[in-house]
Amino acid sequence: MHKLNVNLPRRKVRQMFQEADTDENQGTLTFEEFCVFYKMMSLRRDLYLLLLSYSDKKDHLTVEELAQFLKVEQKMTNVTADYCLDIIRKFEVSEENKAKNVLGIEGFTNFMRSPACDVFNPLHNEVYQDMDQPLCNYYIASSHNTYLTGDQLLSQSKVDMYARVLQEGCRCVEVDCWDGPDGEPVVHHGYTLTSKIPFRDVVETINKHAFVKNEFPVILSIENHCSVQQQRKIAQYLKGIFQDKLDLSSVDTGESKQLPSPQSLKGKILVKGKKLPYHLGDDAEEGEVSDEDSADEIEDECKFKLHYHPDVKEGGKKSHGRSLMTNFGKHKKTTKSRPKSYSADEEEDAQQNPGKEPGQLCRLGRRRKTVKLCRELSDLVVYTNSVAAQDIVDDGTTGNVLSFSETRAHQVVQQKSEQFMVYNQKQLTRIYPSAYRIDSSNFNPLPYWNAGCQLVALNYQSEGRIMQLNRAKFKTNGNCGYVLKPQQMCRGTFNPFSGDPLPANPKKQLILKVISGQQLPKPPDSMLGDRGEIIDPFVEVEIIGLPVDCCKDQTRVVDDNGFNPVWEETLTFTVHMPELALVRFLVWDHDPIGRDFVGQRTVTFSSLVPGYRHVYLEGLTEASLFVHITINEIYGKWSPLILNPSYTILHFLGATKNRQLQGLKGLFNKNPRHSSSENSSHYVRKRSIGDRILRRTASAPAKGRKKSKMGLQEMVEIKDSVSEVARDQDGVVRRTTRSLQVRPVSMPVDKCFLGSLALPVSEAAEDTEGKENSPVQI
Numbered sequence: 001m002h003k004l005n006v007n008l009p010r011r012k013v014r015q016m017f018q019e020a021d022t023d024e025n026q027g028t029l030t031f032e033e034f035c036v037f038y039k040m041m042s043l044r045r046d047l048y049l050l051l052l053s054y055s056d057k058k059d060h061l062t063v064e065e066l067a068q069f070l071k072v073e074q075k076m077t078n079v080t081a082d083y084c085l086d087i088i089r090k091f092e093v094s095e096e097n098k099a100k101n102v103l104g105i106e107g108f109t110n111f112m113r114s115p116a117c118d119v120f121n122p123l124h125n126e127v128y129q130d131m132d133q134p135l136c137n138y139y140i141a142s143s144h145n146t147y148l149t150g151d152q153l154l155s156q157s158k159v160d161m162y163a164r165v166l167q168e169g170c171r172c173v174e175v176d177c178w179d180g181p182d183g184e185p186v187v188h189h190g191y192t193l194t195s196k197i198p199f200r201d202v203v204e205t206i207n208k209h210a211f212v213k214n215e216f217p218v219i220l221s222i223e224n225h226c227s228v229q230q231q232r233k234i235a236q237y238l239k240g241i242f243q244d245k246l247d248l249s250s251v252d253t254g255e256s257k258q259l260p261s262p263q264s265l266k267g268k269i270l271v272k273g274k275k276l277p278y279h280l281g282d283d284a285e286e287g288e289v290s291d292e293d294s295a296d297e298i299e300d301e302c303k304f305k306l307h308y309h310p311d312v313k314e315g316g317k318k319s320h321g322r323s324l325m326t327n328f329g330k331h332k333k334t335t336k337s338r339p340k341s342y343s344a345d346e347e348e349d350a351q352q353n354p355g356k357e358p359g360q361l362c363r364l365g366r367r368r369k370t371v372k373l374c375r376e377l378s379d380l381v382v383y384t385n386s387v388a389a390q391d392i393v394d395d396g397t398t399g400n401v402l403s404f405s406e407t408r409a410h411q412v413v414q415q416k417s418e419q420f421m422v423y424n425q426k427q428l429t430r431i432y433p434s435a436y437r438i439d440s441s442n443f444n445p446l447p448y449w450n451a452g453c454q455l456v457a458l459n460y461q462s463e464g465r466i467m468q469l470n471r472a473k474f475k476t477n478g479n480c481g482y483v484l485k486p487q488q489m490c491r492g493t494f495n496p497f498s499g500d501p502l503p504a505n506p507k508k509q510l511i512l513k514v515i516s517g518q519q520l521p522k523p524p525d526s527m528l529g530d531r532g533e534i535i536d537p538f539v540e541v542e543i544i545g546l547p548v549d550c551c552k553d554q555t556r557v558v559d560d561n562g563f564n565p566v567w568e569e570t571l572t573f574t575v576h577m578p579e580l581a582l583v584r585f586l587v588w589d590h591d592p593i594g595r596d597f598v599g600q601r602t603v604t605f606s607s608l609v610p611g612y613r614h615v616y617l618e619g620l621t622e623a624s625l626f627v628h629i630t631i632n633e634i635y636g637k638w639s640p641l642i643l644n645p646s647y648t649i650l651h652f653l654g655a656t657k658n659r660q661l662q663g664l665k666g667l668f669n670k671n672p673r674h675s676s677s678e679n680s681s682h683y684v685r686k687r688s689i690g691d692r693i694l695r696r697t698a699s700a701p702a703k704g705r706k707k708s709k710m711g712l713q714e715m716v717e718i719k720d721s722v723s724e725v726a727r728d729q730d731g732v733v734r735r736t737t738r739s740l741q742v743r744p745v746s747m748p749v750d751k752c753f754l755g756s757l758a759l760p761v762s763e764a765a766e767d768t769e770g771k772e773n774s775p776v777q778i
Helices: 010-020 031-041 045-054 063-072 081-091 095-100 105-112 160-167 199-209 228-246 294-307 324-328 337-352 406-415 417-423 446-450 465-475 649-653 657-664 689-697 749-753 761-768
Strands: 138-140 172-178 218-224 269-272 286-290 370-374 385-388 400-405 428-432 455-458 482-484 507-518 537-544 551-554 566-575 582-591 594-604 611-616 624-634
Touching: 010 031, 045 063, 045 105, 063 081, 081 095, 081 105, 160 172, 160 199, 172 199, 172 455, 199 228, 218 228, 228 269, 228 370, 400 406, 406 417, 406 428, 406 446, 455 465, 465 582, 465 594, 507 537, 537 566, 551 566, 594 611
Parallel strands: 172 218, 218 269, 385 400, 400 428, 428 455
Antiparallel strands: 138 482, 286 370, 507 566, 507 624, 537 551, 537 582, 582 594, 611 624
């Protein structure tokens, strides 16, 4: 029983043991008797009560009763008697029940735990979105330095990585090409000790695995550092191995100056790379293009951080056409704004690389390098011409892929988000990790998805929170690597940082009842394995999307039960743009000094299905949560009371005052170690016996953890998923300065800031006594 992670009273265990022990050999259980004992112990009380409520208190469901349950609770349409009979035949274990065409508790349990009742819409396991729109209207699953198996300096390069990521649904892979021995180009990370693999082997692997899982196009992002002679060898291998997969002459682009669609490019490979300038003419065999050196990435980022102003003008005159860096790259020169943005980047880099001094790699004043490019390789680039920000001219043409490092893109998203969104309606943008991420950690992709960037390239070899979000994003639409952007992002524009980005559109209200858990394991890093202490689980639910939608809430703690804990708690969320939102379910083990990560499952909001559903934790065979989902539409401006029904008069009376205070203290601190109210030097913890009981019985966050409303930058990547920790950082939303107020635990923070509800002044004053009331940015 201890290994099963459950702590039942000995009296209850003895009672079940004696009921199962039916043979002459009393005091021991045969295998058959143990199966009976296990079934008694694992009887799902929640499912049994649900069955009774639809069966007129019988122990089985008739065909008509099952159909009523599916229509009313599961919101299924076109439920027929034949469909219900199929369920009984497939899931019922009793031959007697099958003969009577009824579904008993075991069959009902089997059905409710099947994929038909999973939280993820089974229809979304297939491609269901419109695939005839231009490429720029889709998010595209993208990999950075695909060949690497580990860090960016010393790890092995392997062709197997291309097979792996392509089969996982990635549609844009990267190949760094360098001169190799005997005239044969090789692939590796330049200026590092990563191992080298032949370019030919990479191309053959891509050709073999590109279209095994789906036929939608693969983008081959070539970073070319080769001599002209070996460039010709690259072009030769690409044409010889890919053959007609490179032939785009028959592709229908529809309207002029529009990118082709994924549907029209099925089975094709697009080469993303440099293209010779048009002014050279078709007879030029080679020409100069800007280099793509990794060291230059670092230099550009340093220049960008220190100067905040790319070199886009010559002699005080604007260059021909309108440079996009005039729109995207120019940044405020005020001394007030520079240190804030700089310090935020500096802190993030310091977290990833503690020994790095800011700006130590800067080599200023050197002009951007150029390299020679051969005509054969240039001609293979058709719709995906790779350009840097300072090279591109907004002259209305399509087919350019604008490349940004995360550092530069972060500034563009903050300061020119709507212009960036409009640009992404015609062209492709690729965001890649900072060159400082030598450990192959990943940046948060949400700000770039929210601005309409299609190709957000991540290190697929680094498992953790960010790759879990990426998998969830692209699992929908058949995991084909292409997910349609919201139509508001493809045609119109909006400010992703606004408190109400789309005021004319209805909002979605998610009412999520967390009922129970099943077979939750001990934490993966538990020192004693399955002999370790029985867990005290609680569930945290997080909404991740536009800044206004980012928030989290959690259940109470259940003591000593990972086998079948019951919470029966309702969490309510309001989502302004559900098309961009992810819903993340996390299970934690509470202990006196913090919490340990048990498991997670992340699902796109649009793939949630209403009704009673199981949420299977990713990577764990049987571990699940049982929930009930209701999704309502909300129109116009509503009060917090309507948006969050759990917001009751008790909040005004101060019954949950302690949780209110914990929900806000440290919410905006950069350093997560200081985010707990218990760590504050100004906070004296006074806890009565009643408070301790309340924490175990009410819907309160676990000790030292808070419900929080997050800014966009809070969701920082965690390299190891087993030690996942939420970090509160400076967000990027800019709001008018207001004093910090206390808010109810279920009330959105932005409503509190915007003054939608008057809160008791005495509580706020009492909480903030002895603390600084400095202006807050989120």
